[in-house]
Amino acid sequence: MGLLSKKDAKLITDPLADNNPITIQVLGICSALAITAELKASIVMALSVMAVLAIGNVVISLMRNIIPSKIRIIVQLVVVAALVIIVDQVLKAYAYELSKTLSVFVGLIITNCIIMGRFEAFALANGPWRSFLDGIGNSAGYGLILIIVGFFRELLGSGTLLGYKVFGDPIEQTGLYAYGYENNGFMLLSPMALIVVGIIIWVQRSRNESLIEEN
Template sequence: MSDKKEGLFSKSNIKLVTNPFNDDNPVTVQVLGICSALAVTVQMKNAFVMALSVTVVVAFGNVIISLLRNLIPNRIRIIVQLVVAAALVICVDQVLKAYAYDVSKQLSVFVGLIITNCILMGRFEAFALGNKPWPSFLDGLGNGLGYGIILMIVAFFRELLGSGKLFGIELIGSSVEKTGAYASGYVNNGFMLLAPMALIIVGLIIWVQRGINKKLIEKN
């Protein structure tokens, strides 16, 4: 009742969006979606598209599951969730192929694997099945954005230090003319482009986050 009086953007509703940025981040706190964080963060462009895709699927998937929550028999709820997730992922995949074909090719199977993303299934099961559509949408939006923030941070360091670029734009110096930092002897760190480095960066983010936010240490 309190949410109705306070409106669509009540304090509790806003928390559904903002909590996954830090206190309940799906990657660094819940430790979900790690596989895609390793696989698609070599370039910021790919990480951004992946983050946007997951956010759209989780947000609208939550709404659909919430609308159907009273109609889904408990024994087949996982099957229904997978069907909803698969339908949304197919739509996202087709849009990417139509409007961002090069990125779609680079992401390859990882867009399809959104179906099995733990964040997606976790929000369906833990939140959308027990809440109304609007809070479910905000929960999905918040978790998608929280996931995206981590992907973009990891991709920032991997692409900048591994390729000297951001979003494909040369920043450190021209690799042809050997100007800028390259002229001073800087060499791109190829290790940054390997999957283990993504895991190391995620680990460092978790370390920094727990150092700043003492509540996360108390939770554990």
């Protein structure tokens, strides 16, 4: 890889697979439950978290030598909250439609444990460039799982993808519905997000047995 050194590239590829924040570290589960009933919401959330985590990581990394260790968690919280609110205000002023779609996620981004987790575990000990890559990598790993879960929940729960009717119209009884297919409404409820995440964890660990913890 020309652009990134091997060590830097690992910062991006690791969280996508063997050190995934959701399936391995089990962080950020709360938002994975809340917003994955639709694929579109999952994608929007993934991109928002990517922006906040990448910028936040850089800010924290630049401040890492002057942050007093006693109040570092509060400092991290203030940085992420300020970032999110400013972005929200700017969107409200210049991209009102988009901001309305995002408003639901603002609170969820601030409380996302992956963000605090990466600030604490990585940005406080590493330089800005590496922190930036770490932010991109971890949010991509998070987003990947979100999009997989959103894909299955919307497809099986509503029979649509990004609002497009994949299986036909359930009310008009066209397409698959003409043959007696029914949407599984249970997929839309949050417990199913956990079960889908569980299945992903299962698949991932059975393919890579080194991930299985010893008792």
